Amino acid sequence: MNLRTNLAGVVLENPVMNASGTFSRESAEYTDVNKMGAVVTKGVSLEPWSGNPPPRIAETHGGMLNAVGLQNPGVEYFLREELPFWKKFHTKIIVNIVGKTPEEYMAVAERLRDADVDMLELNISCPNIKEGGIAIGTCAKQTERVTSAVKNAAKQPLIVKLSPNVTDIVEIAKAAEAGGADALSLINTLLGMRIDVKTRRPLLGNIFGGLSGPAIKPVALRMVYQVCGAVKIPVIGMGGVSNATDALEFLMAGASAVAVGSANFTNPRAIDSIIKELAAFCVDEVRGAARI
Amino acid sequence: MKTVNEGIILRNELLTNNPAPIYDMYILAPKMFENAGPVRPGQFVMLYTGKGEMLLPRPISICEAFSDETVRLVYQVAGQGTEYFSSLEEDARIGINGPLGNGFAVEGQDSPPAENRVHFLIGGGIGVPPLLSLAKEIHLRGEKAVAVLGFRDEPILIEDFKEYCDAVHIATDSGKHGFRGNAVQLLNNILNEQAYLYACGPRPLLKSLCEWADERGLPLQISMEERMACGIGACVGCSVKIKSDYVAYKRVCADGPVFFGNEVVF
Ligand SMILES: Cc1cc2nc3c(=O)[nH]c(=O)nc-3n(C[C@H](O)[C@H](O)[C@H](O)COP(=O)(O)OP(=O)(O)OC[C@H]3O[C@@H](n4cnc5c(N)ncnc54)[C@H](O)[C@@H]3O)c2cc1C
Ligand SMILES: Cc1cc2nc3c(=O)[nH]c(=O)nc-3n(C[C@H](O)[C@H](O)[C@H](O)COP(=O)(O)O)c2cc1C
Ligand code: FES
Numbered sequence: 001m002n003l004r005t006n007l008a009g010v011v012l013e014n015p016v017m018n019a020s021g022t023f024s025r026e027s028a029e030y031t032d033v034n035k036m037g038a039v040v041t042k043g044v045s046l047e048p049w050s051g052n053p054p055p056r057i058a059e060t061h062g063g064m065l066n067a068v069g070l071q072n073p074g075v076e077y078f079l080r081e082e083l084p085f086w087k088k089f090h091t092k093i094i095v096n097i098v099g100k101t102p103e104e105y106m107a108v109a110e111r112l113r114d115a116d117v118d119m120l121e122l123n124i125s126c127p128n129i130k131e132g133g134i135a136i137g138t139c140a141k142q143t144e145r146v147t148s149a150v151k152n153a154a155k156q157p158l159i160v161k162l163s164p165n166v167t168d169i170v171e172i173a174k175a176a177e178a179g180g181a182d183a184l185s186l187i188n189t190l191l192g193m194r195i196d197v198k199t200r201r202p203l204l205g206n207i208f209g210g211l212s213g214p215a216i217k218p219v220a221l222r223m224v225y226q227v228c229g230a231v232k233i234p235v236i237g238m239g240g241v242s243n244a245t246d247a248l249e250f251l252m253a254g255a256s257a258v259a260v261g262s263a264n265f266t267n268p269r270a271i272d273s274i275i276k277e278l279a280a281f282c283v284d285e286v287r288g289a290a291r292i
Numbered sequence: 293m294k295t296v297n298e299g300i301i302l303r304n305e306l307l308t309n310n311p312a313p314i315y316d317m318y319i320l321a322p323k324m325f326e327n328a329g330p331v332r333p334g335q336f337v338m339l340y341t342g343k344g345e346m347l348l349p350r351p352i353s354i355c356e357a358f359s360d361e362t363v364r365l366v367y368q369v370a371g372q373g374t375e376y377f378s379s380l381e382e383d384a385r386i387g388i389n390g391p392l393g394n395g396f397a398v399e400g401q402d403s404p405p406a407e408n409r410v411h412f413l414i415g416g417g418i419g420v421p422p423l424l425s426l427a428k429e430i431h432l433r434g435e436k437a438v439a440v441l442g443f444r445d446e447p448i449l450i451e452d453f454k455e456y457c458d459a460v461h462i463a464t465d466s467g468k469h470g471f472r473g474n475a476v477q478l479l480n481n482i483l484n485e486q487a488y489l490y491a492c493g494p495r496p497l498l499k500s501l502c503e504w505a506d507e508r509g510l511p512l513q514i515s516m517e518e519r520m521a522c523g524i525g526a527c528v529g530c531s532v533k534i535k536s537d538y539v540a541y542k543r544v545c546a547d548g549p550v551f552f553g554n555e556v557v558f
Contacts, residue, residue: 026525026546029294042528050540057519057529059348064521071528071541213347265522266340266347268389269295 003279005037005257007234008157008182010118012037012092012257016247016275019238019261020096020121020161021068023271025085030268033089035275037257041082043098043123046107048074052128053205058194063215063240064262065192067206069128070098075111083115092118094159100132102146109154120156122147122181125163125188127210137163137188140175147179157182159236164216164223165191173227184227185236185259187220213262214240221253228254242270244277296340296349297324299388301380302362310446313369314418315378321388322361331357332395333426334492334515334550337365338523339377340387346373351520351545353422353492354391355449363390366421366449392523393549396426396513398433399488410436412483413457414475414501416493417443422515423492424452431456440482442475442493476501491515495558502553512553518544533557 003014017038033039051071058065086093095117099105109120126133136142151158160176164187173184189210194203220239228235237255241247242263250258263270299321307314331354338349350373356364369378400409411430413423420441430437439453442463453460462470463478471478491501492515505512518530525546534542534555
């Protein structure tokens with residue numbers, strides 16, 4: 001069955017990839033990376049980032065909060081140690097890039113110009129860092145400005161990843177499109193918190209964290225539906241995708257591809273089974289279709 | 293490809309209710325062992341609830357592993373996930389993945405066994421179970437293992453430790469059994485020789501032990517605990533602060549759970 005997907009000129013074998021920050025080199029021991037439409041890296045910054053103090057994870061009913069704060073060893077380490085690992089697989093590579101200032105984002109995109117990667121994903125939607133991230137992605141003007149600056153610095157097609165923590169997602173989506181984005185991805189996590197009633201303290205070291213998982217799927221789907229109706233560039237839908245039916249909902253809402261995030265934690269083989277189920281669904285759709 | 297395997301509960305018995313219900317569970321999971329190498333002491337498994345409201349797997353240390361098909365886990369009821377595990381009866385199925393993490397490295401394991409080498413195993417509360425398989429390994433090497441175990445009130449697994457240890461010392465906060473105080477205070481009273489130290493237990497205990505061992509220049513390995521999402525190294529959620537001027541955190545699940553005492557920042 002042909003699940004091939006064209007994403008801003010980049011051809012994926014199928015429309016399923018991981019969501020940034022939920023899939024590492026270790027995950028490749030569980031999921032067949034060769035079968036993935038693309039692999040998306042964790043946020044990569046110019047310099048190494050240490051991230052937030054623990055605890056960074058809290059479970060919620062049907063979802064989870066994380067406040068990792070984009071811990072990562074930086075772009076030089078990425079190029080030296082991590083990229084060669086992903087290059088061993090036959091899949092497309094999307095690098096999620098992060099920064100505290102527009103200049104930092106640009107510098108990472110610049111550094112990746114000569115790297116053998118297929119797309120960049122501009123993360124202006126992380127709720128767990130104080131500067132950059134969501135501070136940019138919640139403002140239409142800044143979204144357009146940073147998108148266009150990074151687009152100019154980048155060689156590869158640019159995906160802009162949107163935050164759901166806004167009043168009007170369509171306005172931000174249009175701003176990214178106007179800034180020159182080649183594609184959009186949404187949603188990043190919803191800002192939330194938990195309190196431990198025994199200690200009477202916030203459960204997360206960072207107090208607030210990003211909510212993900214099945215609990216956010218209806219919100220994500222609504223936003224993907226709205227954005228797909230308002231922009232011409234392709235959209236990658238994500239937020240709570242944990243099985244093929246979830247993926248189909250996003251595709252039916254207009255998404256060109258879907259990303260699987262927290263479901264990788266509940267089932268480290270989630271992506272494998274979603275791709276298999278999708279292919280089976282497509283076969284079932286057509287089998288006997290001509291027999292009225 | 294590695295995967296989450298289906299385990300079958302062989303036994304799930306209450307050990308004590310004090311300070312909270314603690315269960316002794318045996319899971320048959322031969323498939324899990326097929327993919328993995330031999331289990332090392334200090335490694336852990338992830339248990340999957342399979343319930344939509346509890347999406348994250350729960351990390352539990354391997355207390356013992358038998359003939360490459362059964363793991364023994366000793367866990368305390370601490371919330372809804374462990375509460376659910378405690379409700380599972382014989383023959384029930386459960387998702388299990390492991391063994392995960394690095395585990396303890398028995399000091400001198402790459403050189404021939406030395407009869408006079410002494411290993412001290414220091415445990416506090418629900419940190420005691422993973423030390424049992426370490427005691428077993430040291431015993432099988434023909435070296436000396438001494439256990440120093442602290443509890444609130446009710447000791448657990450003492451008979452099991454006696455099987456593999458040359459001595460088992462007990463401390464309780466209440467003084468109901470053995471020494472009155474914690475495991476580090478007790479250790480301070482009994483250890484006056486060169487020894488290798490391994491520990492698992494509550495953070496304050498590990499912290500004071502690290503300081504104690506540091507002052508005496510004794511090598512110490514500690515097993516750390518942190519909240520986890522994936523357990524396999526994918527989410528960078530389970531961070532422990534380490535002495536480094538590069539990235540200041542390591543992952544408990546993939547880089548640990550065992551760290552050197554002088555590596556961790558408390
Ligand atoms: C490497 C490692 C080994 C462990 N070994 C054992 C063991 O052998 N026996 C034992 O009784 N306990 C052990 N624990 C602690 C055990 O994982 C928690 O008690 C358990 O996850 C609590 O789950 P819950 O659903 O009952 O609690 P809830 O509070 O309902 O859990 C909510 C979330 O918080 C997490 N969580 C809560 N408390 C802890 C904690 N103390 N540590 C890590 N995550 C926590 C849960 O995993 C879950 O994701 C270990 C923890 C780690 C990290
Ligand atoms: C632990 C964790 C780490 C994440 N790290 C990143 C990141 O580095 N960059 C990014 O753009 N999004 C990151 N995200 C957001 C996810 O990529 C995704 O947008 C979000 O989790 C919603 O999808 P889900 O419900 O399928 O998890 C992270 C999410 C989680 C749970
Ligand atoms: S729990 Fe996900 S990296 Fe350790």
